[in-house]
Amino acid sequence: MTAALRQTWQINLRYLRAFIRQPAWVAIALVQPIIWLLLFGALFKSVVDIPGFLGTSYIAFLTPGVAVMTAVMSAGWNGMGFIEDMRRGVLDRVLVTPLWRGALNAGSLLYAIITLALQVLIIVGIGLLAGASFKNGVAGVAVLVLVACLLGGSVAALSNGLALVAKQRETLIGAVTFVTLPITFLSFTFMQKSLVPHWVQSVARYNPVNWAVEAGRSATGAHTDWALVGSRIGFLVLLLLVSATIATRAFNAYQRSI
């Protein structure tokens, strides 16, 4: 068990080092969510004036949404690491060592989650600077980080799974581009539940992005509904388990194909 954990940590370290050594990559990871936050914040500023909108600050409303959106968008690319490793022969070299097989997926997910947690904290910081205030203090923000990481971890696992099965950069790019925007917009990320069309409300109930947005927003907003937060966290934990299982299966499929 300790060997498995140690190997998971080592695999994660490798990805973290690679990330830190690419300043452009780090810059994009930091700047992109800030742009989302400030751009959408400015664009939809007058949303608060719509009759029926509860609350007075769109930035405060938007911050949890952008945190969750970032989780989906960054984690979607996680499988790229595997594709690169396959292409270069790293994956095959690792598979002939006695390492615990799960460490490859687990290490890669751990990396996705660590970078994501940092991104979310930075987004919250920018939100605060832009004048938003969050209720429940640290606990609220902690819930937001947790749901973003659970969702991001699931997306990263699915991305890994797809990478292992498709083995093609193009397939992954296509899938991420195709999926991320619709699932982000079919939620209450940018607009309050009561103000979106009825059919979007129905779809959003089954959309994991929305589970994370609702939980994160409720935990950081006034009138926190802890029962809702709890149930959404439960859904997301289940999603993560299912996604991790799929990624593990994909690994087995990859090994059968070589």
Add this chain to the structure above:
Amino acid sequence: MEDAILARDLRKAYGKVQALDGLDLRVARGTIFGLLGPNGAGKSTTVKILTTLSRPDSGEARVAGVDVLAHPQRVRRAIGVVGQRPGSAEEATGRENLVLQGELYGITGGELKRRVGEVLERFDLREAADRPVRTYSGGMQRRLDVAMGLVHQPQVLFLDEPTTGLDPEVRAALWSEIERLARDEQMTILLTTHYLEEADRLASDLAIVDRGRVVAQGSPDALKSELQGDAVHVELAASEPAARIEAALARIGELTRVSVDGRFVHANATQGATAVPGVLAALESAGVKVASVSMARPSLDEVYLRHAGRRFEDADLKEAA
């Protein structure tokens, strides 16, 4: 003493392509064993199966005395593998790659540090150790790959086409290092190659693989001496019916094993130099135009031709295309 590698009747198909078609192999401990064959002969598939990366459709294999299919984890601890492709992480430094590799084998702390230092020294990578692999030359990357295969001190080392794509000097240096490993460390090395010269120089025993089976096995010298005599190759100006050529050459007593492959005629002669005039005269009197004629001392190329029924280079190019 038990063999380092034993494979029996390995079969594996990828879709409709029969990569391995009943391959058998025995490799004695402490030897450099060459798996020689053209591209697509099944060498890499054999290595993938022996190194637990992929499973055969049928057949059995033991490496370092352990059943590959029943106990892959135990086999993995005993082997080192250097694949055809680089295998090191480009963005990481040489040292980080070696440390991670050691960790994957459960080697940690001071022991790991010591071993990493050793292989860095041995493969002349000390100075470059803390630079990203991306900045390494092709030869340095290859040396790092071999170092990574050795950091856990395996009993059996697999080298899958280790020198493909390297320039001649780097190749020669790597050959010396491989020879030193087998000599000083009593390591068993299985090397695949499609360079006849490499197999001839390094391997104490070799198996010639063609279309998924071993067609000949033995030491390079034994395989060559089996041929008895020199090879005579004639290139004709135009394709001729095989029967016509064979009839023309049948009267030359010292010629054996005549084969016709389009415009190319191959034969063996006890004394190549004395046979050539007779061959030319016989072809001329049969009205066959000759473009060129050559004679060769026995080489692995001739051994391959004899056992696989085609020239090595032709097979290599054809499979590659």
